[in-house]
Amino acid sequence: MELILREYELKLKHTFTISRESIDVQPSLIVELQRDGFSGCGEATSNPYYKTTVPVMMQDLEKIRTIIENTTEETPEAFWAKIHPYLKDDMFALCALDMAYNDLYARKKGKKLYELWNYSIDKNPLTDYTIGIASIEKMVAKMKELPWPIYKIKLGTKEDIAIVTELRKHTDAIFRIDANCGWSVDETINNAVTLKKLGVEFLEQPLKADNWVGHKEVFKHSVLPIIADESCIIEEDVAKCNNHFHGVNVKLVKCGGLTPGRRMIQEAKKLGLKTMVGCMTESTVGISAIAHLLPQLDYVDMDGALLLAEDIATGVTIDFGKINYSDLNGTGVTLM
Structure with a gap:
């Protein structure tokens, strides 16, 4: 099996701002695995909050290139278990590799x-489709630019209620709010x-990820459901969130790919928690x-490619929130 690493700079349509950062370009790593005429691809992006960069991911994967390329017909679960000890400190790299292996395995x-x-x-x-933090006028303009049935609105400013109040005047869409750790309990x-x-x-x-006392208080008293993101990173965190x-x-x-992600979803279901997958x-x-x-x-936030000025691959398409699958096997991706 051959390992191919590609580094990209994904340019965004608009400056994307959340409570802790703004970006115009998103660095991304594409991992490709080739074997027997088949190819599988996976991806992980850099993220300052989680202290991960594309060069570090590439270095970590290069260190175990021989182990990866000597893999034969193992299941994705067995492959992940074998590789995890080497990449336990770089789950982003493990994610890209795991995605690529799952894609390749299914295609074969x-x-x-x-x-x-x-x-x-x-x-x-x-x-949903995400509206990043900006002036109220720009947020309204972004929403009007792409009419959508569900909007995820990034907040964490002093004008949060005013923002949502104004956005509501322009659409009947469902709103979801992501404060990215920017609020207090009260x-x-x-x-x-x-x-x-x-x-x-x-x-x-x-709330901030480690404010478990605060999470408990909000859980008891909020009139709206609360979904964990930064507080739920790896498999062990699901039970903590209950x-x-x-x-x-x-x-x-964050969790290391599709293989552990599926396990986390099943664990959440067993505990009676709502399930969601988000993108980066x-x-x-x-x-x-x-x-x-x-x-x-139950919910999904997979609008990442819609935020890009230019994509690097074809695969699933999204029409007014509905996902249409590629005719190809695996994940259905083809690099451009």
């Missing part, structure tokens, strides 16, 4: 990933009352991998 089996997993796509949820509980009246479905990660959140947002780059402004490579998890999800 002649199936799409959701078919290999025996998932039915009949009741897939719609994806702000969250109080804001939830107003935001519920404004048609907000849930709040995502309002009775502190109403659901979990599984990010594949990936190209269609990463977004197409997420698409195959849809049958197991």
Whole structure:
């Protein structure tokens, strides 16, 4: 098996701002695995919050190139278990590798990933579209630029209620709020009352990740469901989130790929937590991998490729929130 690493700079349509940073370009790593005439691709993007960069991911994968390339016909689960000890400190690199291996494995089996997993796509949820923090006028303009059934609105400013109040005047769409750790306990509980009246479905990660006492307080008193993001990184975190959140947002780059992501979703379901998968402004490579998890999800945020000025691959397409799969097997991705 041959390992190929490609580095990209994904340019965004608009400056993307959340409570802790703004970006115009998203560095991304594409991992490709080739064997027996088949090819599989995976992706992971850099992220300052998680202290990960593309050069570091590439270095970490190069260190174990021989182990990767000597892999034969192992299942994705066995491959992940073998590689995890070497990349336990770089889950982003492990994610890109795991995606690529799952893609390759399914293509060799002649199936799409959701078919290999025996998932039915009949009741897939719609994806939201993210409106990053900007002036109220710019946020309204972004929303009007792409009419959508569900908007995820980034907050964490002093004008949060005013922002949502104004956005509500321009659409009947469902709103989801992501404060990216930018609120206090009292702000969250109080804001939830107003935001519920404004048609907000849930709040995502309002408090800092390690504020478990605060999470518990919000969980008890918020009139809106609370979904964990920064507080739910790896598999062990799902159980910690129980009775502190109403659901979990599984990010594949944070947990190490599709293989552990599927386990996290199943654990969340057993605990009665709502399930969600989110993206990190990936190209269609990463977004197409997420698409195959849809049958197991209550919510999904997989709009990353829609935020790009220019994509680097073809795969799933999205029409007014609905995901359409590629005709190709695996994740259905083809690099341009």
